[in-house]
Amino acid sequence: MSGPEMSGPEISGPTVAEVWAKLRADWLIESEDMGGGRRWRQLVNDRRHQLNAYVFPTSPNSPTSPTNSPCPHSRLVLIAESNPQHFLASFLAAALSGWHIALANPNWGQQEWESLGQLIAPDVIWGRVLWGTQQGTQHSLKWAENPNSSKVASDCQLGSEPAILIPTGGSTGHVKLVHHTWQSLMSAVCGFRQLFAPDASAINTCCTLPLYHVSGLLQILRAWTSNAQVLITPFKRLETQSPPPLPAFGSHFISLVPTQLHRLLIADKGCWLKQFRAILLGGAPPWPALLTRAMAADLPIYLSYGMTETAAMVTATDMRHTTVVSPSSGKALPHAAVEIVQGGKVVTTGETGQIVVRSHAIAQGYYNQPSPTFAPNTFYTDDLGYLSGDGQLHVVGRASSKIISGGENIFPAEVEAALRSTGQVKDVCVIGLPDETWGEAVAAVYVPASKDVSAQTLKQALVTTPTGTNHGPTLSRYKHPKHWIQQDSLSRNAQGKLNRPRLFRQLTQPASSSATGPLTPGDDEF
Secondary structure, three states, X not given: OOOHHHOOOOOOOOOHHHHHHHOOOOOEOOOOOOOOHHHHHHHHHHHHHHHHHHHOOOOOXXXXXXXXXXXXXXXXXXXXXXXXXXXXXXXXXXXXXOOEEEEOOOOOOHHHHHHHHOOOOOOEEEXXXXXXXXXXXXXXXXXXXXXXXXXXXXXXXXXXXXXXXXXXXXXXXXXXXXXXXXXXXXXXXXHHHHHHOOOOOOOEEEEOOOOOOHHHHHHHHHHHHOOOOEEEOOHHHHHHOOOOOOOOOOOEEEEEOHHHHHHHHHOOOHHHHOOOOEEEEOOOOOOXXXXXXXXXXXXXEEEEEEEHHHOEEEEEEEHHHOOOOOOOOEEEOOOEEEEEEXXXXXXXXXXOEEEEEEEOOOOOOEOOOOOOOEEOOEEEEEEEEEEOOOXXXXXXXXXXXXXXXXXXXXXXXXXXXXXXXXXXXXXXXXXXXXXXXXXXXXXXXXXXOOOOOOXXXXXXXXXXXXXXXXXXXXXXXHHOOOEEEEOOOOOEOOOOOEOHHHHHHHHHOHHHHHXXXXXXXXXXXX
């Protein structure tokens, strides 16, 4: 399983100084709150000046190039800016100055901030945080009175190469910081460009995802390194108002999670989406009915697979080359390699096992949280899947969310897709609940699409409704939910992901049973 041939080729991308030197003045399509690229470039230089002044408070020379930076590898800046233009100016200023960078969601609650406070002690904060008594502002702050500062030694753990710490797991309240570097992100950027722009054409981008998330940040880096333009727009504005015009038809990319695509189609934005060169769909498994509707609208959907630890996408496929019934996540991008491992050994084509990704874009690990899932240029995911004969990756589900009911393995993603295919639910989450007879019982927490939907109508639909297209197979009987819980809504984060552990606790703790509604028994036979 080991060997350099399985790490993917090492792709050397541009340095941050090269990106800054060649960045087109109009990369950011003008917005009302920034007034154009010139003001943004000045903001970058102002923040570089602030960082330099922090290191040399008596003689803060204005930095005109990265060589003026003292290369303060023990300095850490935390960026939690809600304004996307300010966020990007802060990010580039810190990268040019050679600082370690930690990104954060400015909308986190107290629990997430306290979790982050157990990991890092930043020297400078840009943005507003809820961290004990300390709050940041829209300018640099010297960190002081951090109760966790004695527990954290960022200057000795982050290494000599400036780190880019990207959060993951914030929806559970327990934040992890994935330790990337500029070069690991550039490896992913170059692999993407080799697949989608082999002629070195511009990767113009419409960005609706949060920039503290790896998928949002990578969209910007792809544009910066390809002399392209970026349109940044909040998703709610895109959903509820007239979509912004695209400067060049058929040359733009957009990344969406399935929930966002679903909402845009409901909002009748299909004609606007059809203009894109590619709609990159990832973050969560899409359900067959959604893909069927997208294909009927002739949308350029590309399914993808990736995560924060792999610097976003490592596989991709054009939906026009796969099927809705059993969609593939695609072949590995040029910078990556994918294996399926079972019992420590690589398994053959068609066998299901643990998905292992090898690439120079793999993060160095979780900062301050050792994990056996990382090895040099290798990440052992929590996902299960198999490879088809032509190298296409098919993701089955997550090992940690697998339900074992009566000795049978059941993956929530498959059951959720079947329920969505009925057309009777707006949203759904499937989990396993403790059960004396079955070990675990499949439970469906759902938001009905209309007042006529009930547990009984859903049970009947699972028996008669195909899981894919009109000729696809129905869901196996033993996978049908045994409990049904109706809800008004399901809480999702910005990437459309559910907090399954929290939902599980709500359903299994008696004190919260009134908040989640009664459990409606289902059939007990397979």
